[in-house]
Amino acid sequence: MMTVEHIYKLAIKLGVQNDIRGRAAVERTLAKARKHHEELPAKKKKHFDADRLFNPYMDTRFFGDRNKRVRRVIVGIDMDSSEVMLTHELNRMFPKKPIDLIMSHHPLGKALTQGLSDVMRLQVELLHLFGIPLNIAESLTKKRLDEVSKNTQAGNYFGTIDAAALLGYPVMCVHTPADNMVARFIFDLIKKKGKRLTTVGDIMDMFMEIPEYQIAMERGNGPYILIGDPENYTGKIAVTEITGGTEGSKDMYEKLAHFGIGTVIGMHLSPKNEEEARKHHINVFIAGHMSSDSLGMNLFLDELEKRGIDIVPTSGFTRVSRFRKPKTKSSKRRS
Numbered sequence: 001m002m003t004v005e006h007i008y009k010l011a012i013k014l015g016v017q018n019d020i021r022g023r024a025a026v027e028r029t030l031a032k033a034r035k036h037h038e039e040l041p042a043k044k045k046k047h048f049d050a051d052r053l054f055n056p057y058m059d060t061r062f063f064g065d066r067n068k069r070v071r072r073v074i075v076g077i078d079m080d081s082s083e084v085m086l087t088h089e090l091n092r093m094f095p096k097k098p099i100d101l102i103m104s105h106h107p108l109g110k111a112l113t114q115g116l117s118d119v120m121r122l123q124v125e126l127l128h129l130f131g132i133p134l135n136i137a138e139s140l141t142k143k144r145l146d147e148v149s150k151n152t153q154a155g156n157y158f159g160t161i162d163a164a165a166l167l168g169y170p171v172m173c174v175h176t177p178a179d180n181m182v183a184r185f186i187f188d189l190i191k192k193k194g195k196r197l198t199t200v201g202d203i204m205d206m207f208m209e210i211p212e213y214q215i216a217m218e219r220g221n222g223p224y225i226l227i228g229d230p231e232n233y234t235g236k237i238a239v240t241e242i243t244g245g246t247e248g249s250k251d252m253y254e255k256l257a258h259f260g261i262g263t264v265i266g267m268h269l270s271p272k273n274e275e276e277a278r279k280h281h282i283n284v285f286i287a288g289h290m291s292s293d294s295l296g297m298n299l300f301l302d303e304l305e306k307r308g309i310d311i312v313p314t315s316g317f318t319r320v321s322r323f324r325k326p327k328t329k330s331s332k333r334r335s
């Protein structure tokens with residue numbers, strides 16, 4: 001049976017496997033962290049976050065008992081103290097099916113304050129993949145990274161973790177590994193469609209074949225074309241706003257247009273980024289936030305389901321299983 005720590009390690013492994021930048025870029029990040037650790041003076045070493053030595057996605061962490069065995073996990077896109085109470089109530093109502101772990105997609109605690117700006121570094125290689133020279137990609141990303149890092153310092157981010165600790169539940173957040181999985185999924189789909197993806201309308205049709213986006217549409221929050229018309233040529237497509245922590249720099253649109261990108265696919269876009277994209281004639285297709293995050297989490301959670309773990313979806317997360325557990329006698333006995 002999997003423990004909290006096993007699930008954490010599996011999330012990292014799958015994140016690396018699906019990292020758009022490739023394994024070498026991930027290894028470089030880890031090697032840098034190891035070198036930094038080696039060179040630290042002894043008195044500073046004790047404050048070094050040891051997870052950095054093996055986890056390239058610091059927005060993915062767990063809090064609480066690492067050895068707790070997990071048979072059932074409650075999952076939401078955001079989890080706060082009310083979801084902790086909900087978990088406790090469910091466990092009171094269904095004592096034979098206890099939830100062992102609370103999982104959020106969006107980062108919590110230090111996974112947010114230290115981890116989010118950290119993983120944004122992957123946007124450098126991502127932008128480079130779409131033709132922006134590394135030096136420009138790096139300078140654009142650093143500016144934005146600084147902004148995000150400052151914006152996440154002043155809040156109160158341990159509420160969920162503190163509430164869960166009082167009631168004895170471990171908490172985990174799985175962010176960039178799941179976003180890597182959805183980015184990989186969309187990349188592969190675009191590749192598979194090839195020349196059949198001619199117009200922005202074709203992108204819409206492609207997304208509407210995916211159950212998570214159909215559900216989002218029913219919930220009044222479906223994908224849409226933010227900039228451009230359905231009959232517009234897509235040109236070269238960039239998937240820039242799916243993984244990499246959070247939205248990128250507004251100045252990247254000028255560069256994307258300059259280096260030949262015609263359409264950007266993203267989860268969501270702020271008005272200032274929209275304005276820039278418009279100015280530079282880039283079509284923007286918004287896949288949707290909850291739907292894309294759900295898709296990424298679903299791809300990850302299928303791997304848990306394969307290993308015998310039950311999933312309880314909540315808080316904006318729509319569960320679609322691409323792995324159906326066969327109804328064997330032993331699985332019936334477990335539930």
Ligand SMILES: [Fe+2]
Pocket residue numbers: 105175179292293296
């Ligand atoms: Fe996400």
Ligand SMILES: [Fe+2]
Pocket residue numbers: 106289293
């Ligand atoms: Fe998100």
